Each structure stands twice: as structure tokens, then as C-alpha cells.
Amino acid sequence: MFLSFPSDIMWKESDAETLPLTDISTNIRGDREAIKAATKSILEASNPVILAGDRIGSTNSISSLVALSELTGAQVYVEHQSAELNFPYTHQHFGGRCLPNGSFIKKVLSEADLVIFAGVISQAPLLYFDEPLVEKGTKRIAIDNSEWQIGKNMHVDIPILGHPHEVLKEIVDETKQHASNENVRTFDITRKRTLAKHRQRTEDLQRQLEESQENDILTPAQVIHELNQHLPENALIVDESVTSGQYVHDYLQLEKPKSFIGLKGGGLGYGMPASLGAQLGRPDQRVVNIIGDGSSLYYIQAIWNAAKHRLPVVFFVINNASYMILKGGLVNMDGEAAKKNFFPGMDLTGPSIDFVSVAKGFGVDAVKVENEEELTTALQQAFSANKPMLLDVTVDSTVKVFLK
Template sequence: MPLMTGKQALAEMLIAEGVEYIFGNPGTSETPFLDGLQDYPQLKYMQALQEGTAVGMADGYARATGRPAFANIHIAGGLANGISGLYNAFRGGTPLVLTAGNSDTRMLMEEPTLSGDLVQMTSQYTKWSAEIHHASELPMAIRRAFKEAKTPPTGPVFLSFPWDTMDESADMDIIPSAEGYHRTRPDAAALERASALLSGADNPIIVLGDRVAQSGASAELVQVAERLGARVYATSYSEVNFPTSHPLWGGLLNTSNPATRQQFAGADVVLAVGANVFSSFLYVGDRFLEPTTKLIHLDNASWEVEKIYPTEVGILADPKAGLAELAQALEQDMSASSKEAAATRTATWGDQKTKTAEAQRQRAQAKWDNKPMPVERMMHELAQAVPPNTIVADESITSRGAVMGAFDFDEPGSMFSIRGGALGWGMPGSLGVKLANPDRPVLAIVGDGASLYTVQALWTAARFNIPVVYAICNNRAYRVLKVNMDIYLRTMLKDSDRKSEYVGMDFENTLDLAALAGAMGVAGEKIDDPAAIKEAVERAFASGKPALLDISIDGSV
């Protein structure tokens, strides 16, 4: 075993793990590691100006590559800035290895400035959190961290590197984590029971979540849905879990709205795949599923199976492998009349989807030329202007319905969005997506309020010439808070008279995002006229540089 310092062992292990980028915001506690990096130019340090930006970039990169990303931020104070991004990674299952320097272990009893229990700070939002005590532990710790991050259900891990562990020397074995074989197959008895229930169902519904995309199971889910003629809804859709142009696609469920219960009315069997059933933000007293509805849940996250709702059949398996076997079982078990009924359901759902889309189009057309422009017009113009093969990175918040209506997301890897709910993913996350896809255009659609949580990402985009085109939905407010205030008053309190003043929710001082972009080295342009969007988008992508379009839209509720 070669003798090397801790900082050398860390760099060598990252290279062995296939790491290309280190997403970081540097601090003094990382001095030894940063010193060592100049001897390893193959490890590219992507400098961020704030810790949340570094974690957001790493999150986007990990999701777009499907491999663990590595981020390094700064001791207790800086780590606190990055925890919102860590929370998103944990809730969404991003394979992320987050690290931070800490004080010299010989000082910890003295409670040094900026230090703290970093493991305790991060443990509730990680799969594994630990601190290195000796340099000799580094190879094992890094190997375990990458293994944990990429083992389904995937998620973030955290390691703390005290100063002295970077300079200590020890004999090191540089061996990366194993590739991992995670296609766990379903239990045969569970599969048989699930197929029997679904084969005899008169009104089956499928509910999916992001672990479908994480396992690469979109095609298998389409096959099962078509076999059953089942309407497909999503509890989360931060990646392409199911093609949105498909006639069986029913859209996103609003799990904070009691009216969502109507979408499950009459369902005799519900198949949930890779989904949290049903996590919500606001309290909803009524359950979405009727007492007679039978729930089947196929997932690789055992914690989520039967967590809230009684479950008839829980199947612990990789979604891709489990759906493939379920499709085969259904082909054998479904009678000719059942297959004919499934085809009829598919046609019926398709007709309903077409009529719904036309009704939405007519509602949008009635306000098409309003000033400020309606968000539907903004998204239509963007969808018509982007180059072929564009990836959308979405943190449009209350504009998301318009995004989903204007764009078809049919190809896995063509869309990524915020998950977890902590605002600030879109600005840096889109940079990570672009680094993972250097040959594809990337359009980031971000709300004006959300953009300011990590607006420093514009500096990083300019510094490294990461050519993301940002389209800012500037409605001059935290509109989502207004929407939720109305839900609180009208739905929760049943108060139809009180008129909210929306305290603290409007941006009374104008936010000039285009000027702010220019100050950070990114070309910015303000747009009020929807007719100007197409040429602006084409100019931005043709420049080969990052650009920001600050688009004024109607923010009324």
C-alpha cells in the first residue's frame, strides 16, 4: 500500500470513483484539500459564490448523469447555507456525496470558531453521515459514501474532514466502490396477487413517482398502463417518469387539495409505482382513496410502502424489473374481454384528455393578448422557439402548469425540476444539467422569487461559460404564497368574505433580473412583448454563452 497524505488519498479516491467535477464554495477549513487539488488538474473545481449554489449544481449534475456527484463546502456556518439543497436531495433521492472541512481534531474540545457537530447537522437529511478521525479511514469512508449514495433508494450522504486528517500520512489502498447490481426482482407470490387484482379491475389507476425515472422504468410503465388501459397520475414529476403526450397521461396530482379525491372516485384498484402515497404539504382531512379501493405498491423504497395508506399488496423490487415482470404476468392473466375493456378505457381516456386540453387552450386564448402577458403565452412562445433536443430545467413554481401544457416531455432525461420544495434549485441545478449534457441545449425556466435564492449561480455560469439560457417568470411576487393564502381562507377556513392583503408577498421594488445578470457577466434582456420572445431565445442559444431573459408576466391570482 502506498504512503500518502489524507488530501492525496481523497483526490485519488475521487479519481477512482470517476469524479470529474468538484462543486464547491471554498473556505479556510478546506485549505489543505484545496492546496492538494492543484496537483490534480483532472479534478475540475467548479467555484460557487454560496454553498446553496454548489449543492444545487451537484444535485443537477447527479440527476442528469445518474451517478453520484461530489460537493465540498465550508464547516458549520457554510454547511448551514447548503442544507436546503441537501434537504431537496434527500427528499428527492439524489445520489450526492456532500463534504465539508472541520476544525483540527486537537481543537474540538475548545469549541473553536465556526466549528460544530457537522454530523448531527446533516444526519436527518442523509442516508449516512460521518466524520473522519484518521487519515487512514479516508479510502474506506469515500468508498462507502459512494456506495450508499448510489444504492437504491438513492440519496445523499455527508462526510466531515477535520483539518489534520488531510495532512496526516498513512498507507492507503485506493479502491473504488463496486458498480452495484440493483435490479431486485419482485416476490413471485406478491406479483401473482397483484396481477390477479389488476387483471380483474374495472377501473384501474396508476400513480407514479420519481423513482420510476430513477430506475429507468418509463417504457415498462407505459407497457403496463397500456395493457390495463389505466389512467396515469403523478405524485411527483421532477423527471420524465411517463410521456406527457400519451393519451393515458392524467397529469400531476395536487395532494394538498381535497378535490383530488374526485380523481380516484370509482377506482377499484390503484397501482402505485416508485411514489410516496400520498405526501402533501397542507393538511387534507379526507383520504384520497375510497375504503373499497385496493392499493398495490411496487417500490424499491421499503419505507414508503404502506407508510400512510393500507396496502393490499406491497412489492419491494426495482421498478423497472418489477414492471417488466408485471407486464408479462398481465399478458398471461388478462382474459380477452379484459383486454378489450382495457382498449376501450384507453380510447375513452384519450378522448377526455383531448377535450380537456382544448378547453384549456380556449381559456388561455381568451386572454392571449393581455398585458402583462399570460403565463400560458410565455410558455407557448418558449416552446416554439427552443432548439430541437432542448432539456428543460424547471423551477417555475406556480407557472409549472403552463410549462407542462406547452411542452411535451416524452423522452427520459429531457426535463428536470425542483423536488423537495426548498426554493433555489433552478439557477444552479440547470448548470449541473448542462455540464452533464454539454452537447444539448438547456433552458432553465425559473420564477423570479425562486431565482433570488441562488442568483449567484449567474456568476458561476459566466466564470466557466456554461451556456444555459434562463427564462425568468417575472410576476413581481411570491405568487405561490398568494395561491396558498387563498386555499387557507377559502378551503380550509371556509371564509369567502375575507380579502387578503397578501402581506409580504409582493415585490414592491422592481426586480431587474436582466440588470443583475449583467452585473455578474451574463447577458440579460427584459421582455414585455410576447412577440419578442422567439428572436430573443434564438439569439441567446446562438451566442454559445449563458443568457437571461427577464420576461414580465401576469401575476394575478
């Protein structure tokens, strides 16, 4: 709905009484019969998988989701384009963030005989995918406090409308109450399988990191891993890393609720302004804005406000000297230009952008980083100072395929 008033009406004063807003509580319990049905499905399942979405983080429901995962042994993945921390990344049941493509999501869910969609908002892949994400015959439970989200993109067998924390807590209690010895043994088998997958994922990430360290130039995996080593306990990540985003979710050991703010949707440029708002809103936390060089150019003037209001935000610019998401997209579409390694208008070179000079021009201290030693020194400097600082971190500019 669009409502427009003439300017003369807008400027007029009125002595009309302002009506109070209606405050409707969303802390509602789920339907008891639906909770019983969900419990029955959990007890009958031999390989449940949980997909956690932003409604978990935004409703402070992480603890109850952890309880369900630990009880059943189920592995937990988080939705792509997560805007919240929805499960502790340090937990041994954490399987990682889903990539925003159908083949990856299908692979994650293909072995499950029960999928629990807990507060999931990003239910569909970003690119067209003509196969079902969940195998036929796999039971589906969806939990959310918004009826719009439940069954939005696929059929759900057991929809539960209610506050996620309350619903999950009741399911955990109900499952504990009715679990037989055989159920407990099944949970234990599931848990061992989940822990084995976690060990394999940890080994794969370590191998990926070691391989990237063989390069002469820094890689996104390296710089995010190093950032993780220096993050303060009270860190709040504001993420707009785009093509480096998967490394953020792979190598940052985030575990505290409200320690992550991410991009929901495909728009760019929110990161730097959002980090200022986050620092103002949570002065007891140290905000770190992880952002790509291309994304930073949308509103880089926002950093002047960090200097003006002395907001100690650390701007961590991952600089691959290009709009890499566009290059990867062109390769993904098998474009003719990409076949010739020609990407018109997508390189930020000739001349290169001097982010250090730009930042200093806005009153923010800055440093250029081109190797691991410089990165370590810069991070130590940034987090020891109670002022804003920008790190311009040069990384590998090799074009990779994304979203595939």
C-alpha cells in the same frame, strides 16, 4: 448520525488502506407471488388508474410503464413535485400532474377500482387533508425498489419490492399471458374512456390558453406554451417555476427520458446553480432553467459561472414582481391581510428589480420581454446563440390561490 473529528486529526496523513465500497445491485425481480396477485387484480379491474413517481424516471422504467398503460388502457398521472420525467407528456394516456392538494388527488383516484402506485415518492398532499385519498374497497398496488416508500403513507394491498422496470415488465408479460377475451374487451373500454379524458383535457388547456391570450399582459400559460414552440430537440428543463409549475407540466410537450429535472421538497433557490451542474453533466443537451423571479434571487450570482465557463444555459425568469407562492398561501389561509389585498414584504417593487442589468453585470446577455412578439424574438435569439442568456419575462401579477 453526526460524526466529528478534531481538526488536527483531519489534517494528519495516513498510510491506511482505503477499503472498497460495497456495490449492491438494485436490479432485483419482484416476488413472483406478488406479481401474480397484481396481475390478478389488473385482470379483475374495470377502471385502473396509474400514479407514476420519480422512481420510474430515475430507474429508466418509463418504457415498461408505457407498455402497462397501453395494454390495460389505464390513464397515467404523475406525482406532484416530480423531479423526473416519469411518463411522456405527449402520450394520449397522460392525465397530467397531480396538484399537491388532497381534494385533487382524491378526485383523480375516486373513480378507480384499482390504483397502481408506480415508484411514487410524494404520496401525501402538502396541506392537511382529513379524508382518505383512495376510496375504501379500492385495490392498491405499490411498486418500488425501496421498502421505505412502499405503504409509507397508506395501506397497500399488494406491495412489490423490486426494480420498477423488471417488475412492470413481468406484470405486462403475465397479464398478456392470462388475459381472456373478456379482459381484452374491458381493456378496450378503459382505453376509450382514457382517450376521451385526454381529448377533454386537451380542449380545456386550449381554452385556458385562448382565454389568457385575451389579456393585455402575458400570462404563465402563454409564455410556457410559446417556450414549447421553440425548445430544441435536446432540451433539458431545470424547473423552479413554483407557482407557474402546473403550466410547465401542462404545456411543455416533454417525452424523452432525462429531459426534466424538478424540485423535490419545498426549498427554494436550487434552480440556477442546478442548471449549471446539469449543463456540465450533460453537455450534449441544451439546458433551460425556468424559474420565478423570487426564486432567482436566492442564488442569482450563480449565473456568473455560466459566463465564466461559457455554459449555454437559457435562464427563463417568469417575473410576476412578487413572492406569489406566499401571497397565494396567505389567501388560502384566509388571512386578514389578504382580505384587504395587503401582502407585507411579498412584493418585489418600489423599486422593481432590473434583472437585465443584474445579468449583464455578471457577464450574461439578457433581454426584457413584455409581449408575445418580444417573447418570440427573444427565444429565437437565445436558442440560436451558443452562450448563456437570461430572459426577464413580465407576466400577470394577479394573486391566485395555490395548493387548494
